[in-house]
Amino acid sequence: MIDLMKGMFNKDELQSKDLAKERLRLVLVHDRMGVSPEVIEDMKEELIQVISKYLEIDKDGLEMELDRQENSVALVANIPVKQLKKR
Amino acid sequence: MDGKVYVVTSGKGGVGKTTTVANLGTGLAKLGKKVALIDADIGLRNLDVVLGLENRIVYDIVDVVEKKCRQEQALIKDKRYSSLCLLPAAQTRDKTAVSPKQMGELITQLKKDFDYVIIDSPAGIEQGFKNAIEGADEAIVVTTPEVAAVRDADRIIGMLEAEGLSNPELIINRVRVDMMRRGDMMNIEDMVEILAIQLLGIVPEDENIVVSTNTGEPIVLTEDAQAGEAFWNITRRLEGEDIPLISLEEGVVDRLKRFVGLK
Numbered sequence: 001m002i003d004l005m006k007g008m009f010n011k012d013e014l015q016s017k018d019l020a021k022e023r024l025r026l027v028l029v030h031d032r033m034g035v036s037p038e039v040i041e042d043m044k045e046e047l048i049q050v051i052s053k054y055l056e057i058d059k060d061g062l063e064m065e066l067d068r069q070e071n072s073v074a075l076v077a078n079i080p081v082k083q084l085k086k087r
Numbered sequence: 088m089d090g091k092v093y094v095v096t097s098g099k100g101g102v103g104k105t106t107t108v109a110n111l112g113t114g115l116a117k118l119g120k121k122v123a124l125i126d127a128d129i130g131l132r133n134l135d136v137v138l139g140l141e142n143r144i145v146y147d148i149v150d151v152v153e154k155k156c157r158q159e160q161a162l163i164k165d166k167r168y169s170s171l172c173l174l175p176a177a178q179t180r181d182k183t184a185v186s187p188k189q190m191g192e193l194i195t196q197l198k199k200d201f202d203y204v205i206i207d208s209p210a211g212i213e214q215g216f217k218n219a220i221e222g223a224d225e226a227i228v229v230t231t232p233e234v235a236a237v238r239d240a241d242r243i244i245g246m247l248e249a250e251g252l253s254n255p256e257l258i259i260n261r262v263r264v265d266m267m268r269r270g271d272m273m274n275i276e277d278m279v280e281i282l283a284i285q286l287l288g289i290v291p292e293d294e295n296i297v298v299s300t301n302t303g304e305p306i307v308l309t310e311d312a313q314a315g316e317a318f319w320n321i322t323r324r325l326e327g328e329d330i331p332l333i334s335l336e337e338g339v340v341d342r343l344k345r346f347v348g349l350k
């Protein structure tokens with residue numbers, strides 16, 4: 001009964017099942033494409049080099065991952081830009 | 088007419104393949120079907136013990152493929168149902184003692200005499216798995232509601248599809264309703280959606296299973312055990328009966344909770 005109550009009142013807290021689901025989704029995206037997180041890491045490094053030729057970016061804030069929507073997989077990158085490089 | 092050949096597999100070890108094979112086999116025999124169970128886990132023989140038949144073994148699967156005995160000699164009759172047989176794994180050999188080709192031939196022979204042939208696959212994706220799926224018409228994938236088990240199930244589903252077993256069905260074992268309600272176990276719907284395969288059944292975590300393996304009496308024969316009821320439902324689904332997934336497997340307590348709006 002106590003458990004039942006908890007289940008009813010803590011709805012907005014992040015539940016461990018949600019974390020499990022997210023982690024599972026992410027790991028399966030990589031598994032299914034045969035792309036390891038290392039490959040993504042290498043790609044990220046190279047991308048930083050290319051983009052840095054044109055923009056000053058916040059390397060530590062850069063996020064890149066494979067994401068699965070409906071029936072497609074997207075490479076999603078979030079690259080914070082500090083400022084345009086003066087040529 | 089040839090019988091139907093199922094392989095029960097999982098990827099991750101210890102999720103309940105052998106338990107599933109023993110119970111579905113016994114359930115189908117209870118329904119009057121002729122059933123042969125094959126323990127393809129060579130070197131780690133288990134199915135005999137779960138069925139309580141360990142004292143009856145004379146020959147095993149390797150003896151059959153090496154032609155040291157005839158197929159009928161190696162098939163052990165169940166204590167309870169004479170239409171149920173077990174072809175035991177060899178305990179002192181390894182997975183390479185049988186080749187996929189030999190396995191295929193064995194099954195082609197066996198299915199002539201039985202309504203169902205159910206193969207208990209070893210964990211993993213190596214030769215033991217390749218042997219186990221050889222000759223199978225249908226695959227059943229067993230998982231538990233954990234990230235690692237579902238991940239491995241996904242890998243196995245991919246491999247089954249690559250081998251032409253394109254519509255595997257899923258059994259989710261060791262489900263705990265109390266944990267799901269608390270949000271500490273992944274939902275059934277979420278797992279089914281992620282794996283994108285047909286759900287064959289849900290089996291609750293049930294300590295009666297431990298008792299049943301102690302005695303060598305499959306739980307499916309214990310009607311008032313939750314897991315027994317679940318395996319019985321799955322058995323009947325295999326036989327083509329249309330048994331709703333949720334309502335029956337919820338059990339009385341849950342139906343009551345739903346009724347009073349607590350669920």
Ligand SMILES: Nc1ncnc2c1ncn2[C@@H]1O[C@H](COP(=O)(O)OP(=O)(O)OP(=O)(O)O)[C@@H](O)[C@H]1O
Binds near residue numbers: 100104260291
């Ligand atoms: N629903 C359940 N409730 C409680 N215990 C269970 C349940 N299902 C399986 N078990 C227990 O879990 C253990 C592993 O089950 P089982 O041997 O069937 O798994 P397996 O997938 O065949 O393992 P392996 O990969 O080693 O062949 C056994 O001790 C069994 O009794």
Ligand SMILES: [Mg+2]
Binds near residue numbers: 104105106128208209
């Ligand atoms: Mg086993």
